[in-house]
Amino acid sequence: MNILPLHHVAAAQRANLEFLRGMSHAIDLTGQLFSHFEKVTEWNFRWVHALLPGASECAKQILEMNRPQDVLTMQIQLIQLASGQAIHASRDLPSGNSPMGCGR
Incomplete structure (x- = not known):
């Protein structure tokens, strides 16, 4: 039976710990x-x-309009x-370390 030297066993254990x-x-x-x-x-x-609810309402209103000026x-x-909603939503985002790596 081969017995490994103690320093080989210790090196293997250190390597296993580093891996873990x-x-x-x-x-x-x-x-x-x-x-x-x-x-x-x-x-x-x-x-x-x-x-989605706003888009549905918006589509209904556009279809009911007769003049292009009203649509514009x-x-x-x-x-x-x-x-305004985008500005409000940006305030709700966490500042600093963004998950996408784009800090503000």
Whole structure:
């Protein structure tokens, strides 16, 4: 029976511990990734959910309009409303470390 020298066993154990530390770090990063992905997905669902009723109402109003000037006026109002909503939504985003790496 071959007996390994003690320094070989110790080196193998150190290598195994380093590997396990690396795996632990990788698992932590994967958890953070999924957490950020879930948050972005939640924001997207909220945005779409808020957008759909307004889009339906907007389509009804456009179909009822007879003059192109009315449609243009409505589009201007919608652009102003959308810009205000975008500013409001940007305030809800966390500042600093963004999940996409784009800090504000």
